[in-house]
Amino acid sequence: MSRVKIYDTTLRDGMQAEGVSFSLQDKLLIAKRLDQLGVDYIEGGYAASNQKEKAFFEKISEIKLENSKICAFGSTRRADVKVEDDVSINAILSSGASAATIVGKCWDMHVDQVLRCSRQANLDLCADSVRYLKEKGLEVLFDAEHFFDGYKNNPEYALEVLRAAAEAGADALVLCETNGGCLPEEVYEITKTVCYDLAGTEIGIHTHNDSDCAVANSLAAVRAGAREVQGTINGIGERTGNANLCSIIPNLKFKMGHDVLSEEKLSKLTETSLFVFEIANISPVTSLPFVGESAFAHKAGLHVNALRKNKATYEHITPELVGNSRRFLVSELSGMSNVLAKLEKHGQSVDRETAKKILNKVQTLENEGYQFEAADGSFDLLIKRIKGEYTEAFELERFHISVSRDSHGDELCEATIKLSVGGDDEHVVSEGDGPVNAMDKALRKSLERFYPQLKDMHLIDYKVRVVNAKAATAAKVRVIIESRDLDSVWGTVGVSENVVNASWIALKDSIEYKLLKDNALKK
CATH class of the missing domain: 3.20.20.70 (Aldolase class I)
Incomplete structure (x- = not known):
């Protein structure tokens, strides 16, 4: 060679x-x-x-x-x-x-x-x-x-x-x-x-x-x-x-x-x-050879029947060689191997029953528009929550975002957040350059007294994608947030019909992941 x-x-x-x-x-x-x-x-x-x-x-x-x-x-x-x-x-x-x-x-x-x-x-x-x-x-x-x-x-x-x-x-x-x-x-x-x-x-x-x-x-x-x-x-x-x-x-x-x-x-x-x-904020091309979601997807009954007998009948290589997975569309059999590969990547080991729970949850969330490839932080949290190994660091009681514009055309975004942290109520207001920035500032203002390590964390990128564009104004959006601290970078994801709520889900996960990561390092 x-x-x-x-x-x-x-x-x-x-x-x-x-x-x-x-x-x-x-x-x-x-x-x-x-x-x-x-x-x-x-x-x-x-x-x-x-x-x-x-x-x-x-x-x-x-x-x-x-x-x-x-x-x-x-x-x-x-x-x-x-x-x-x-x-x-x-x-x-x-x-x-x-x-x-x-x-x-x-x-x-x-x-x-x-x-x-x-x-x-x-x-x-x-x-x-x-x-x-x-x-x-x-x-x-x-x-x-x-x-x-x-x-x-x-x-x-x-x-x-x-x-x-x-x-x-x-x-x-x-x-x-x-x-x-x-x-x-x-x-x-x-x-x-x-x-x-x-x-x-x-x-x-x-x-x-x-x-x-x-x-x-x-x-x-x-x-x-x-x-x-x-x-x-x-x-x-x-x-x-x-x-x-x-x-x-x-x-x-x-x-x-x-x-x-x-x-x-x-x-x-x-x-x-x-x-x-x-x-790149580009919708994946599902039909790409080797790496596309549809590259090893089988729908015709004749194909599925043959594949059960010999995988080489309708596949030119084994999909796992390139990190992909086989999918049977008619029977809706999903790739347990996909979830297990993710678990291995994240250093997780689970029993088969827990793996099934994770698989079912991932399938449900992906049907709702979630995508975890650039959201390792959210995926780690999902695993911990299903395994019962993580307690939420704070609970949201409510948040409110307001956007006003003065006579000069200048905008003012204000976020009000009420949280419960270890039994203590925190109710704060912050202004920002936009609704997400205002929400981020309010969340930090609420939490830094309890978790001072959050001062080392910064939101570095924010991306929005419409998941089901045909639904027009009722479409869901997927928000990806990238965050970093002194030693690492991670991504989190949120999905909702409301871009502010999707942003909240991703932002909350970014904070939770930071605290989870720091706690693991201490141990």
């Missing part, structure tokens, strides 16, 4: 998808999940683009990653600037990343009409940029932008660009199918030629999905000799998206026999897919 490296660009190329915007905390959370999945490289972002990208590289350097190397993305030096003075090159260096991915032009049309410099000058700036970063001690991956279109238009020049980068010391040359218009046989033949022409240099592949061939093109390139694949989780990306690593990785492993991720890591693939969907 030959080794194929996996390079994830969800945090840069993925964030270029329409409607997707990751906060700094989102990017850090996703990076940690990608490291747990075991990808070889995580592209952190365009180092020179904005302050959030700069802050990401600062913060990620404080986190110990077990499997992945962080890459800073940038472009080759500008044609009219010395390499040591170039903003993009210096941003890569100041990022502190040990690896750099720099994009250079390989299509002569782009050199002539976009860069508007001579073709020799383009060769020089590509070589200068690679050489300079190598001299500074970085691993350098050269993204050959528009390589396939460039090769089809002028193969000699496209190869010349690759040679210039290779001779300057590039550790890998990544062939970019930037416009997404090639078919697999074209990608195979061109990649094969490159691998022969530049034998001894690591070749990578980066494809887009404009012709719905990104995954097939990536696999074709590997078949031709490429040994690094770039893509994003769930294929999110600009226009119609990037190559989907959630399909590429299991195909490389199980269909083509390549060494990518371990089987233990691959079992986290579905969980990672759902996590990124949730953080």
Whole structure:
């Protein structure tokens, strides 16, 4: 089995998808999940683009990653600037990343009409940029932008660009199918030629999905000799998206026999897919191969009958290999394995009767619109409550939210909360920038006297999704709240027809989980 490296660009190329915007905390959370999945490289972002990208590289350097190397993305030096003075090159260096991915032009049309410099000058700036970063001690991956279109238009020049980068010391040359218009046989033949022409240099592949061939093109390139694949989780990306690593990785492993991720890591693939969907605030695509909720769902009676005799009759792999589960839709048999996998992940052990109770509760809540993939805090609390191992830290008697607007159009949100804490009544009022902020402040004001450790906890993100949009104004909403303290980050979830009540459920769980976690640490 030959080794194929996996390079994830969800945090840069993925964030270029329409409607997707990751906060700094989102990017850090996703990076940690990608490291747990075991990808070889995580592209952190365009180092020179904005302050959030700069802050990401600062913060990620404080986190110990077990499997992945962080890459800073940038472009080759500008044609009219010395390499040591170039903003993009210096941003890569100041990022502190040990690896750099720099994009250079390989299509002569782009050199002539976009860069508007001579073709020799383009060769020089590509070589200068690679050489300079190598001299500074970085691993350098050269993204050959528009390589396939460039090769089809002028193969000699496209190869010349690759040679210039290779001779300057590039550790890998990544062939970019930037416009997404090639078919697999074209990608195979061109990649094969490159691998022969530049034998001894690591070749990578980066494809887009404009012709719905990104995954097939990536696999074709590997078949031709490429040994690094770039893509994003769930294929999110600009226009119609990037190559989907959630399909590429299991195909490389199980269909083509390549060494990518371990089987233990691959079992986290579905969980990672759902996590990124949730953080991106995108409804999961249930029909995705391998990781979609429907990927191993069986409804036809003929299929179900055959599956009971031999699972291979209607499944091309065992779903658990990628962390998914089999579902029989007609009989409504659910996946006990899903719940047990969650329990194992959270270090929980239960008897079969308790497991059934947890399964039934999860099924009921998921039917109501709950989703626990990005809400580990709420799931831990659910288990503790069912096992009878947790006593609520406080009881709500009532809360009231008011929103007023003055003659200048300024809004004032006020939350009134009455709680019972260990037999003591707390009745407080707080103002906030919005109803959730006001409610959060009032809750803290009520509880910090009893639980001073709550001062270390902060709400860092808040997401709302309509669960059943067809119900219009009567639709339920799901609220995901992310919280953090000095040493960890957790998510909680609430569902209701009323967005304020859904927010209360998620907010209450975030407080309860903090207290549960701290109590466990004390023990």
